[in-house]
Amino acid sequence: MAIELTDDLIQLQRAAAVAYDEAMRQAYTPETWAPWLEASEAVQAAVTAHAEATGQNRYEVEMALKLAVREG
Template sequence: MTNERGLPESLIDLQRTLNAAAEEARARGSSREEWRPWVEAAAAVENAFAEHAAAVGISVDELRSAVEKAARTA
């Protein structure tokens, strides 16, 4: 499923997960263990962005920017 901007909701949901993991890590502390969920989420997001960008023929940076904006505003 896509949103009104043509972005897959799955990518927006992944970005929201990444954002939430960062907030949780900031609240818990700065150790490597505290940031591990964010690191894992970031890797999943980057892989998904790369795959989708390649499939639709846009740059990963362009896709990332659009998804980050959609995740903040939705």
């Protein structure tokens, strides 16, 4: 069975990836990493909710999402 992903999930993961890249370009401070942390927490909550709502395995949803964004 193919993992179903929504556009919202993909957009959240892309935003987290952008926030991570931005944080990596700067010296570490809690403030520079806060946007990535917040975006990552949003992705995790959305993945969990999506997996529960669709009856899909949460881990498989997360891995499919990361792969889709990396390849996309």
